Amino acid sequence: MADSRLIRSRRGPVTYVLRVLVVLYLFLLVAWPVSLVADRAFRATGTHEGGVGPFLERLTDPATVYAFNLTITVAIWAVIANTVFGVGISLLLVRYRFVGRRVLSVLVDLPLSVSPVVVGLALVLAYSSTQGWFGGTLETIGIQVIFSTPGLILATAFVSLPLVVREVVPVLEEIGTDAEQAARSLGANGRQVFRRITLPSIKWAVVYGVVLTSARSLGEFGAVKIVSSGAEFRGETATLFVHNHYQAFDEPAAYAAALVLVLISIIALVVVTYLRPKEERA
């Protein structure tokens, strides 16, 4: 820490130019547009009233409440699935050597590089009741995947799959296997080793991954757009709500919901920044 301060102690004009450039870039790209959303959420436009009262009214509208409820439900399931499988995949990648390990590692990263729209299309192909492999079978036992909540969860889980894995893998690699082996030699079985030794060591990485996954899940749009019917009270998530209302010239409702999504992201970021030092100290 002290070293980096020493290096930067001589501040020439270049330093200031660079700083201004960065601040300007971030302002034009992020801060200014987002602040406009906040501004619009409270401003009176045309026939719509402005202010806090109408803002809250729009948010408590049944359609808005439904959309946020659905988004949260989907996010919770996606987070649960990705936490369980994420930790499992991380252990597999770090602790075992097997044929196809590198392929699995690449596959885990795939959702980061593939467009969410493509993910949605792929899921429709695989799970729709008319053309998918399992879709028809699942429908006969009463589970509809596409155009229903399970499909939303699938799509959301798919796009946020790597976040837990990429947080946990480096920590697992760093802690090594000595403590786990010591626990084994002291009489602990596999489950006890995981619960008492491995899990406490990767705890902060998992929490961090969960926060990132939650933020990503709440904001997912592309994949969800394809697998959801997207109509009011029928699979309309918060992001779809924003999109639909914006398209339907109900801009105040769209901005109100958008602002809530922004606030959730900011809270997630604050939580992450708060967790980071703890993780480093551990």
Place this chain on the structure above:
Amino acid sequence: MSIEVRGVTKKYGDFVALDDVSVSIPTGQLTALLGPSGGGKSTLLRIIAGLEVADGGTVEIEGTDATALPPQRRNVGFVFQHYAAFKHMTVAKNVAFGLEIRKRPKAEVKAKVHELLELVHLEQFADRLPSQLSGGQRQRMALARALAVEPSVLLLDEPFGALDAKVRKELRDWLRRLHDEVHVTTVFVTHDQEEALEVADEIVVINGGRIEQVGSPDDLYDAPANDFVMGFLGEVTVLDGHLIRPHDVVVHTLPAAAGAGAVRGEVVRITRVGFEVRVAVRPEAAPEADEVVVTLTRTFARSLGLEVGSTVWLEPEDGARVVPVPRAVPVGTLGAADPTEPSEVPVA
């Protein structure tokens, strides 16, 4: 015998870590597995603990065939070079781990932890985290943790390897005293011959995946089975085609005092290291050969009045162990060839 290893073989790809190793480790003693890095000693220890699976052979602990048992059912205590502390638990919790896994009553666990922390002199650190301890303290904690479950054997993998020289020496003495107190069959791996000679009751010398010799520290030092053991357990020099310990060479300044077979040479260098003096002598008969190194006490060197350039006569001390120099034996098969059979200089 507490641990019986029979015909154990372990390969990592093409690399043979252990080649048909059989060894018996006596009950209640402190045994050292000594050898150079990559010689297979750690692998053998890990196979005994069940942390590594042998490709062939059997391991028997206290009369039970443990070859197929998982580590948690072998009742061995294992201490790692880098402590393997449970970082998120206090020192007391670390020590209690094995007992809590065994679901012992709380009061019993508490009493046992207290007793062990006293034994390793860490009672005042019970509520600290391992990160607040020094390396030596962490290793003592790891030892207490391993001893808590009352293992039938205690296995230590280079236990002092990560510590600095002074702490290493302290812990070494401490381990010896601890063993005299608790008498648990203990096996430790080391590449430091001084550590093995000082601490162990018995030493197993391992090199290139094979056992070179098993014996007491004195046996190994005085009667090495081959040139590898001789070279690994202490300094050696070459006198008249034989390996010999530098302190086993007698220096004469007058030919009359020397025997008929004495080697005549010229002193080329005198190095003083603390209480000892190292004298490098170039033999006259073979000036192109390596210099013979002789170590003397400071007092004796002074009484001889040695100087660079003076002529001396060298011969092995009565009863000194000498080993013929192996003739270009390939690495890894040392000790297999005949010319390295040791011999003893007859007592005159």
